[in-house]
Amino acid sequence: MLRRMHPDGPERRHPYDLGHAIRTGHKPPRLDFERAPIPIVPVTDFRPRVRPATEDHGRERRLSTRRWARPLTCQAGSQDRGNPMKVLVTGGTSGLGLAMASALAATGATVALTGRSGERAESVAAGLPGATGVEMDVRDESSVARAVDRAWSRLGGIDMLVNNAGIGMRTVNPRFMTQPQGFWEVPSDAFRAVIDTNLTGYFLVAREITPRMLASGGGRIVNISINHSTMRRAGFVPYGPSRAGSEALSRIMAADLRGTGVTVNLLLPGGATVTGMLPQDVVAPEGHRFLRPAVMDPPIVWLASDDAAGVHDERIVATEFEQWLRDWESRQ
Ligand SMILES: NC(=O)c1ccc[n+]([C@@H]2O[C@H](COP(=O)([O-])OP(=O)(O)OC[C@H]3O[C@@H](n4cnc5c(N)ncnc54)[C@H](OP(=O)(O)O)[C@@H]3O)[C@@H](O)[C@H]2O)c1
Structure with a gap:
């Protein structure tokens, strides 16, 4: 069952898989359930700009990367001051990872993006300015070590890690949105695969990169998470616990690294969010709409900017980023 539903299988390609759009040059088809068309921006033309972000409470917000669209360069005090920020995005071949890699590359960062297939990672990276693709299976310690080494030497260091690679409930129960399964029905190998990828994967990549960052005087780690309500949702074993674990891991990483x-x-x-994690035929519940991956652009570009140099141990919700930023600025 696991093998049949493996994300590398033919059902892996999702209509909103931008990696596929890049490779083929075609717009993915519009999802049936969408009432309004979702514009797919070819990544080669990608520029951070004001774009509407829908959120699941139906409110429309306008988020913008314009404020931070000046080239992302290493901060004052860094040995590399003035040079482009060097960012490693794990799971950058589709969904949120690709959106963040695209936004970062478009604002001047040098990006290495990873996926389980080196070929796929390279072909997706070829569509982004100055980006490179690296093979990395986050479940495999030696693959992680090789990939970090490769990314470090290709980029000339890594200033920022975006821990994003993950698999969702779709790999365990293809109908998880409509026919949730009890935890007792989850096969143990499916449980382990999600924990290995989503929790152990974040740990292995951060463990490999952190000593290098410490030795080079600093760095930034951004761990991608999910809503707390999803961590506890019925039918969400093992995805919910895997991300609850990675959120706890992130908080402990922040405590361990404070002041370093x-x-x-x-x-x-x-x-x-509409990514490879959602089934193709899923329908948004009445009164709700799915987010687009571009919702991540403004906060990730800001987190890589000079303004965010000392920001530590925060939990930023992309749909609430503007308000969060106003609150954060008023606390400074
Ligand atoms: N979609 C949502 O609603 C949502 C909401 C909140 C948070 N998130 C989080 O967003 C992150 C990205 O997911 P997504 O929604 O963008 O899904 P996605 O489109 O399926 O992307 C998942 C990415 O992870 C990579 N990946 C999977 N297994 C891997 C492994 N063993 N080693 C290395 N890379 C691996 C995939 O690359 P390859 O297939 O090329 O290997 C792909 O690039 C996840 O951490 C997820 O928990 C998603």
């Missing part, structure tokens, strides 16, 4: 120059923050979209 390596910062750790959590970032989440703030609702279900």
